[in-house]
Structures are given as C-alpha cells and as structure tokens.
Amino acid sequence: MAAPQLVVAGALVDDLRDPRRLLAARRATPASLAGRWEFPGGKVDPGESPDEALRRELREELGVRVDVGAELVGPDDGGWILSTRYVMRLWLVEVVSGIPEPLVEHDQVRWLDVGQWLDVPWLDSDVRIVEALAAAVDEGTLTSA
Numbered sequence: 001m002a003a004p005q006l007v008v009a010g011a012l013v014d015d016l017r018d019p020r021r022l023l024a025a026r027r028a029t030p031a032s033l034a035g036r037w038e039f040p041g042g043k044v045d046p047g048e049s050p051d052e053a054l055r056r057e058l059r060e061e062l063g064v065r066v067d068v069g070a071e072l073v074g075p076d077d078g079g080w081i082l083s084t085r086y087v088m089r090l091w092l093v094e095v096v097s098g099i100p101e102p103l104v105e106h107d108q109v110r111w112l113d114v115g116q117w118l119d120v121p122w123l124d125s126d127v128r129i130v131e132a133l134a135a136a137v138d139e140g141t142l143t144s145a
Helices: 051-060 124-137
Strands: 005-012 021-027 041-043 065-072 085-099 106-113
Touching: 005 021, 005 051, 005 065, 021 065, 041 051, 051 065, 051 085, 051 106, 085 124
Parallel strands: 005 085
Antiparallel strands: 005 041, 021 106, 065 085
16 A cells, blocks of 8 residues: 655644634535535645645645744644545645635635634544644644744
C-alpha cells in the first residue's frame, strides 16, 4: 500500500496573534462532499514545498495571498490522517492581499466567530482538527512561527 499523499490546508484567521474568526469553505464538488465545510488547501505537487503548495492553493481557491503562521501539529506523525489516501498538515494563515471568495471547488465561504467554529457541518475528517485548533487558541498554545 502506498503512503498517503500529503495535502496542505490553511486555517484562515482574522489575526495570527489573537484569532477570533475562522474562515470555512463549503465544498461544491465532488457530489459526495458537496455541502460540507473544510479548510481550504490541496495537494502538494512534485518538487513543491508544503509552504509553496499552501500559498498556491489559497491563491487558486480563494484569490488571496497570505502570511503563514504557526502549524497545528497533528497527532499522526505531525500530520492529520484524513483517509488511507491523504494526510494533511495545517497552518494558521492571515490574509494580506485579496478578499476570500470561492473560486474553485467551493460555492461559499463563511467567517465563523470564536465559539462558533463547529457551527457548520465540517467534513468528518476535519472535525477533530477544528476541535484541536479551538482548544489550542483557547489555551494560547498556538504561537506564530
């Protein structure tokens, strides 16, 4: 069995130092995921670093340029296993240019206030990540890189 493919995602927040709002993106495709919410991002291409992939994916999917902050290190060898096919790494990011809008794969984006980050139907694989992110922000254990 092949190793899972690395994907990267951004937890877009209003402020890297004191996140109070989180951006969620609603999937439009494929049909099996449509209507569920996720962190925007995607696959790391061959020869591309995770940082380069993250910046490219957010530019392509949401039309924004970002500052990259701290990584939310996952319990699965530093990442977050999404399925047998994919493992994700996630960073806090803050928009420095552009206004997030759904350009590819999504039909809606929504800013969620702190305390309401779980108020949308996230993809099953993302729920534990949202919970861990909220806990890290509440505890102040997530600091900018």
